[in-house]
Amino acid sequence: MKVFHILFIALFLFTSCKDKAKPVTQAIPRPTVSPDGVRISFPDSAMIRSFATEPTHSETIRTDFAAPGHVAAMVLKSSENPSERLVLFDDxxxxxxxxxxxxxxxxxxxxxxxxxxxxxxxxxxxxxxxxxxxxxxxxxxxxxxxxxxxxxxxxAGFDPEELRHARPNTILVVCEIPENQFGMITKGLPCILNFTSFPNERFPGRIDNVNDYVDNTTRQIKLRISVPNPDGRLKAGMFATVAFGVTEGNFMTVSRDAVVTVQGRDYVFVKTAPLVIERRAVQLGQQRAGRIVVLSGLKENEPVTVVNTMQLKGLSFGY
The missing domain is CATH 1.10.287 (Helix Hairpins)
Structure with a gap:
């Protein structure tokens, strides 16, 4: 009889446990990333709060103004017609x-x-x-x-008439500068070039031409720079950095912690809405005391993420 009671109680307990509702597992909310990775939307303010921001601002600093460029053409003397120039373009x-x-x-x-x-x-x-x-x-x-x-x-940065009278054994470097730096650049200004192929050498150059238009998309202005190339070491297509000397002016800066680099390009993350952060490509200048000069890509007082930017990089680029 006792055995029967024990079995009955065990069966009752098993049935009671079986009838209890199973707890529902709540899904953890996650940010939503646009297909191109540019826009990151957060489900609530608590999650986006961990990505603290600070506003961009301009300050007066001294900086070495530089811009990337490439050898777009080589000028040689024509062997068939000495009065004409043989111009070898990289394009x-x-x-x-x-x-x-x-x-x-x-x-x-x-x-x-x-x-x-x-x-x-x-x-x-x-x-x-x-x-x-x-x-x-x-x-x-x-x-x-x-x-x-x-x-x-x-x-493309070339004047056909000037090409016809360009000095032989010269390379022509084309680089772009931001519109906000245009006031410091004039035709005839000397500059120094450092080529990727010759990292330990400096080559003197001079600005021959400042283009007549600003690119509507990038807000950049093309410059053409002539560099003597008597020994022919510099070739069309080579990359260079063009330095225009030390200048003093009002430059926008961001914290070094705000910048991420992917495949040679620099980005920051800007909070554009209460629950939205967007990736922004920027062109950077010199670094000074933990801050980096921003030559283009940002406006004054935009809130830029300075905390946990590596997490945003992973979300944006899928790393």
């Missing part, structure tokens, strides 16, 4: 543009002479008005074509 399409300009110049001279000849024949009754119009059209087409090719070269 084959620019070579085509420059060659087309030289050909258009020849064609324009030819068509101008032809137009004068046809006009003279018309005066003497040996040519019709139609022939004059055709000659005018051919000349106009050549003049329009050369304008298009010249515009392409100028957008």
């Amino acid at each position: 084959p399409s620019l070579s085509n543009n420059y060659t087309a300009i030289l050909q258009h110049r020849i064609n324009i001279q030819t068509e101008r002479g032809n137009l004068e000849r046809v006009k003279d024949l018309q005066v003497h009754g040996a040519a019709s008005g139609k022939e004059v119009i055709e000659a005018q059209t051919r000349l106009a087409n050549e003049e329009a074509a050369i304008i298009a090719d010249e515009a392409t070269l100028k957008l």
Whole structure:
């Protein structure tokens, strides 16, 4: 009888435990990252609070202003025509543009002479008005074509007329500077270049040209710098850093802890809404006392993350 009671009690307890509702496991909220990794949205203020920010601000400092550049062209003397320059571009399409300009110049001279000849024949009754119009059209087409090719070269930082008279055994370096640094740059300004291929050497250069437009997307201005290359060591396509000397001015800075670098590019994370942080590409200058000069990419008083930025880097880039 006792055995029966014990079995009954055990069965009752087992059934009671089985009927109890199982506790529901709550999912841990996680940030939401946009497909391109630029925008990180947080589920609540408690989670985003761990990514403390500080506003950007400008201050008066002395800094070595520098910008990345590359050898966009080499100038050599033409062996076939010493009066012309042989220009070797790192971009084959620019070579085509420059060659087309030289050909258009020849064609324009030819068509101008032809137009004068046809006009003279018309005066003497040996040519019709139609022939004059055709000659005018051919000349106009050549003049329009050369304008298009010249515009392409100028957008790349080259003046076709200056290329024709450039000094042989010279390389032409193109670099870009932020719009807010443009006031310190003038044509003829000397500069020093350090090439990746020759890290322990410094090469003197001079600014030959400041482009006439600012890129609408990057807000950068192209500069063209000529560097003597008598021994031919410097080649088209080489990368360089162009230093413009020590300058004093009002520069925006951020904490060194705000910056992350991925594949050679620098980024910061900006809080753009109460629960949103966005990745921002920046161009940096010199570092001074734990702060880094920001040449472009940020505005005054934007809240930049300075704590746990490596976690944001992992979320943004999927590391």
